[in-house]
Amino acid sequence: MVVLKLLPHRKRNGWSLYMTFLAETWEKTFGARESARLLETFGAGDFSELRPSPKLERVVSKAIEGESVTREDALYLTELFPKEVPFLLLAASAIRNRSRGKTVTYSKNVFVPLTQLCRDRCGYCTFKIEPGEGTLLMTPEDVVDMAEKGAKAGCTELLFVTGDKPELAYQVYRDALGEIGYQTTAEYLIDMGKTGLEHGIFPHTNLGLSTPEELSEFRKSNPSMGLMLENISERLLKRGNAHHGCADKVPKLRMETMEHAGDLSIPWTSGILVGIGETFEERIDSLYALLELSRRYGHLQEIIIQNFNPKEGIKMEEYPPADFLEMLKTVAISRLVFGGDMNIQIPPNLNNRNFTFYLTAGINDLGGVSPLTIDYVNPEAPWPQVERMETEVSALGYELRERLPVYPEYIDERWIDPYVLGKVRERVDERGYVPVN
Numbered sequence: 001m002v003v004l005k006l007l008p009h010r011k012r013n014g015w016s017l018y019m020t021f022l023a024e025t026w027e028k029t030f031g032a033r034e035s036a037r038l039l040e041t042f043g044a045g046d047f048s049e050l051r052p053s054p055k056l057e058r059v060v061s062k063a064i065e066g067e068s069v070t071r072e073d074a075l076y077l078t079e080l081f082p083k084e085v086p087f088l089l090l091a092a093s094a095i096r097n098r099s100r101g102k103t104v105t106y107s108k109n110v111f112v113p114l115t116q117l118c119r120d121r122c123g124y125c126t127f128k129i130e131p132g133e134g135t136l137l138m139t140p141e142d143v144v145d146m147a148e149k150g151a152k153a154g155c156t157e158l159l160f161v162t163g164d165k166p167e168l169a170y171q172v173y174r175d176a177l178g179e180i181g182y183q184t185t186a187e188y189l190i191d192m193g194k195t196g197l198e199h200g201i202f203p204h205t206n207l208g209l210s211t212p213e214e215l216s217e218f219r220k221s222n223p224s225m226g227l228m229l230e231n232i233s234e235r236l237l238k239r240g241n242a243h244h245g246c247a248d249k250v251p252k253l254r255m256e257t258m259e260h261a262g263d264l265s266i267p268w269t270s271g272i273l274v275g276i277g278e279t280f281e282e283r284i285d286s287l288y289a290l291l292e293l294s295r296r297y298g299h300l301q302e303i304i305i306q307n308f309n310p311k312e313g314i315k316m317e318e319y320p321p322a323d324f325l326e327m328l329k330t331v332a333i334s335r336l337v338f339g340g341d342m343n344i345q346i347p348p349n350l351n352n353r354n355f356t357f358y359l360t361a362g363i364n365d366l367g368g369v370s371p372l373t374i375d376y377v378n379p380e381a382p383w384p385q386v387e388r389m390e391t392e393v394s395a396l397g398y399e400l401r402e403r404l405p406v407y408p409e410y411i412d413e414r415w416i417d418p419y420v421l422g423k424v425r426e427r428v429d430e431r432g433y434v435p436v437n
């Protein structure tokens, strides 16, 4: 192996063995040629000489022993030199392995974009359309069709995604909603969630800002819901920044929605965006805002670390993609901040080439994959992306398990409406995962 030639075989101490594992993982992820070049990022060639500085050793040792990482320590970790990053990865992996073992999860979903109209205009958005650029909204019949097809294809999650409150911006959308008997997107989603559940698939709704009354209704059909914090910084709302002109991206309001969800004991998925013009300090502050929320309510079931990728036609098309090393650091620091009990996810479709490498940074979830939407034109090829995930994850010594949109540790009366819970329990094994056929 090309990469292994870079390692100090003469001294096969624990550290060398770990670096060997990292090198092998890197090679499996990126291929032999590119891996040699990329491994140099970590200072390949003199691994036997690598030792953590006393401060780094103190910070990661404390985290491995289960102590909280302070904000100051987390900020220090953001400034590690590339060749120090493997120590951070090692700590993050050790913390994940101790609490989560070698199980990595994912869910099978059907993506339902109920409406792509939105009153906001995020600089990175590829989802929003204007009236006339596509359908105003999916009809109830469309939703039933997707739910039935999803359930038939073995999906367990009906992932509702919409723009934010388009009814406040577009008369034509208000009219379309009115024609099917609704005044708000939330009212429509609440009914469609119930419809999905009755068709054998669990709704997981990402509505945006919501009132306690709306959330309480969603809870009657959704075993879990989600709202990305994205970032806690008000600065990103200012002119020239990613969230300028976005009434629903005010961090305080997003935190309030998640507090309502906490009051109602709704298992909740949140997370941050990486590379949208935020500083590393703002990123760390966002993680600590979510940590505080999690400590208060216990309802954060999952933290997504989502990387920005520029696309043609968006306001931020000239922005660089989130830097890989920064992503690695952010994921690993998140594991140290939240500890072993939190589920930490990176979206594999946004990290298509290197998602398995993030296992070395402490993730334990690969999010939702959508066999129906991605492979709709090749029904004879059963879910290749799941098969690929299984192959790559098991090659690194981990077990891939399918979960529902709600994580196993939240499957009980405290967190899920009794009617929904009954249906959830019918679909999981004794560990809370989807049974293996």
Ligand code: SF4
Binding pocket: 118, 119, 120, 121, 122, 124, 125, 126, 127, 128, 162, 163, 164, 246, 248
């Ligand atoms: S909230 Fe932002 S990212 Fe979401 S649909 Fe609207 S403009 Fe796009």
